Amino acid sequence: xxxxxxxGGGLVQPGGSLRLSCAASGFSxxxxxxxxxxxxxxxxxxxxxxxxxxxxxxxxxxxxKGRFTISRDxxxxxxxLQMHSLRAEDTAIYYCGKDSGSFPxxxxxxxxxxTMVTVSS
Amino acid sequence: SYVLTQPPxxxxxxxxxxxxxxxxxxxxxxxxxxxxxxxxxxxxxxxxYDNDRPSGIPERFSGSSSGNTATLTISRVEAGDEADYYCQxxxxxxDQGVFGGGTKLTVL
Numbered sequence: 007x008x009x010x011x012x013x014g015g016g017l018v019q020p021g022g023s024l025r026l027s028c029a030a031s032g033f034s035x036x037x038x039x040x041x042x043x044x045x046x047x048x049x050x051x052x053x054x055x056x057x058x059x060x061x062x063x064x065x066x067x068x069x070x071k072g073r074f075t076i077s078r079d080x081x082x083x084x085x086x087l088q089m090h091s092l093r094a095e096d097t098a099i100y101y102c103g104k105d106s107g108s109f110p111x112x113x114x115x116x117x118x119x120x121t122m123v124t125v126s127s
Numbered sequence: 128s129y130v131l132t133q134p135p136x137x138x139x140x141x142x143x144x145x146x147x148x149x150x151x152x153x154x155x156x157x158x159x160x161x162x163x164x165x166x167x168x169x170x171x172x173x174x175x176y177d178n179d180r181p182s183g184i185p186e187r188f189s190g191s192s193s194g195n196t197a198t199l200t201i202s203r204v205e206a207g208d209e210a211d212y213y214c215q216x217x218x219x220x221x222d223q224g225v226f227g228g229g230t231k232l233t234v235l
Binding site for chain 2: 067
């Protein structure tokens with residue numbers, strides 16, 4: 007069964023850091039681009055970041071550029087999102103998504119269940 | 128940056144046809160994907176590349192895209208179709224993903 011499972015969410019103070027993980031199973035992880043998408047409470051979906059299958063190219067939304075870093079360990083079938091300088095507006099459910107191709111312009115055909123990040127003092 | 132515009136809400140009676148639009152500059156030249164999100168659940172892909180359906184998605188779901196508007200059409204609407212729907216594209220000029228604001232479909 008194809009599955010994505012996110013870890014690492016929690017409560018963090020403004021200015022703090024957090025690392026999210028997404029464990030993948032049931033497919034050839036290194037063959038597909040992966041993305042992070044977030045959803046603030048009561049709001050819509052917001053694309054955050056993407057990384058190609060081989061990990062050589064990364065992409066970021068303007069709202070997180072310079073603060074967040076996406077990476078992947080294909081030997082561990084795991085996607086990461088390192089978040090620094092967190093702000094209240096980063097509070098959201100963070101979903102990892104599998105792209106249907108090796109580049110991020112394809113659709114997200116599999117989603118994790120999400121992990122909640124709350125930035126508050 | 129590229130902007131996708133969706134109506135906040137659409138209402139339809141059971142058995143009728145719902146059409147949810149997604150507006151964007153020359154969106155017809157891009158590949159449009161659609162997602163369904165039920166309350167407290169992760170999104171689910173229902174249409175990709177404008178009008179392809181993943182396995183397991185009913186034929187009642189279809190899509191089209193031309194000019195500045197893409198449309199998700201749900202025929203013979205059922206109560207279980209009540210959800211939020213999001214369109215999404217990849218903006219190659221900025222190398223960023225973009226989601227529409229979402230449309231809440233209410234089945235009357």
